Amino acid sequence: MSASEIGTLFNSTRASFARITPIVWGPAGQALAFQLQLRPGEFVLDVCSGTGASAIPAAMGVGPTGRVHAIDLADDLLEEGRLVATDRALQNIDFVAADATTWEPPSSVPAAGYDVVSSAFGVFFLPDMDSAVRGLIRMLRPGGRIGVTAWRRGAFESLSTAFFDAVGVYRDNGGPGQRTPVGAVARQQAERLETPKQLADWLTGLGGHDVVVQELSNLAPATDEFCWEIVLGSGLRGPLAEFDPDTIAAIRAEFLGLLTERGVHTVNLGTLVGSATMY
Numbered sequence: 705m706s707a708s709e710i711g712t713l714f715n716s717t718r719a720s721f722a723r724i725t726p727i728v729w730g731p732a733g734q735a736l737a738f739q740l741q742l743r744p745g746e747f748v749l750d751v752c753s754g755t756g757a758s759a760i761p762a763a764m765g766v767g768p769t770g771r772v773h774a775i776d777l778a779d780d781l782l783e784e785g786r787l788v789a790t791d792r793a794l795q796n797i798d799f800v801a802a803d804a805t806t807w808e809p810p811s812s813v814p815a816a817g818y819d820v821v822s823s824a825f826g827v828f829f830l831p832d833m834d835s836a837v838r839g840l841i842r843m844l845r846p847g848g849r850i851g852v853t854a855w856r857r858g859a860f861e862s863l864s865t866a867f868f869d870a871v872g873v874y875r876d877n878g879g880p881g882q883r884t885p886v887g888a889v890a891r892q893q894a895e896r897l898e899t900p901k902q903l904a905d906w907l908t909g910l911g912g913h914d915v916v917v918q919e920l921s922n923l924a925p926a927t928d929e930f931c932w933e934i935v936l937g938s939g940l941r942g943p944l945a946e947f948d949p950d951t952i953a954a955i956r957a958e959f960l961g962l963l964t965e966r967g968v969h970t971v972n973l974g975t976l977v978g979s980a981t982m983y
């Protein structure tokens with residue numbers, strides 16, 4: 705899946721993405737910004753920033769003398785972030801449509817590099833996660849910090865299994881529904897970061913010191929509206945692109961029926977927040 709197809713997929717999540725932000729994206733983004741111990745005047749690169757769940761709290765952390773570059777492939781999500789930033793009168797954040805794997809820091813960034821690189825639920829979407837993140841780390845000044853959030857093992861599991869089972873019922877050839885290619889790669893890479901030890905080892909392997917990994921428990925009541933909104937407001941919605949509106953309505957009904965049948969009352973949004981200093 706090309707960068708432009710990823711952008712198109714996430715652009716299509718915009719309305720639902722924004723609606724689930726207070727429950728799904730917001731808490732983790734805020735936690736990431738706090739864990740990075742931002743200081744006034746710092747320069748932050750936030751990649752895969754979506755509507756700014758971590759970038760906006762970062763802009764508040766570094767204040768008017770600092771700056772945040774928030775980059776993403778999905779301009780519609782960035783536009784949502786611009787609206788929030790304008791609403792809060794934040795003038796120290798730039799939402800830029802760009803690919804994290806080819807980003808070149810503009811000349812306004814200090815020659816030594818960014819103070820911080822952050823990404824909430826983003827690094828596992830990068831085609832070759834480790835080499836892409838090494839590239840981002842090279843944009844940090846010596847002693848700069850990196851921070852990421854990732855899904856804790858088991859997060860979303862009952863929900864996504866029911867969703868793919870429901871999609872499978874409506875596929876021509878039957879069988880379980882399949883993730884889109886980007887979804888499959890993201891899933892494989894996310895599985896390498898889903899325990900505190902895995903995430904800590906990964907950050908250490910990238911050359912990180914003073915590694916900290918915190919576990920955030922986030923258990924949301926599984927109402928029908930919320931469960932469907934998560935599908936529409938995340939990368940999960942990818943497989944729906946091949947169906948017409950009537951079939952999507954049928955998939956929704958099947959999905960919600962499966963959740964009821966399986967006794968899913970809670971959506972596990974467990975998150976890991978990892979950070980490290982790079983010397």
Ligand SMILES: C[S@@+](CC[C@H](N)C(=O)[O-])C[C@H]1O[C@@H](n2cnc3c(N)ncnc32)[C@H](O)[C@@H]1O
Binds near residue numbers: 729751756
């Ligand atoms: C799950 S969303 C997370 C957004 C945001 N960080 C948050 O926590 O709300 C993942 C984001 O990564 C973006 N993305 C995926 N690949 C990217 C790339 N190569 N460069 C920039 N953004 C990318 C997608 O467009 C999407 O907005």
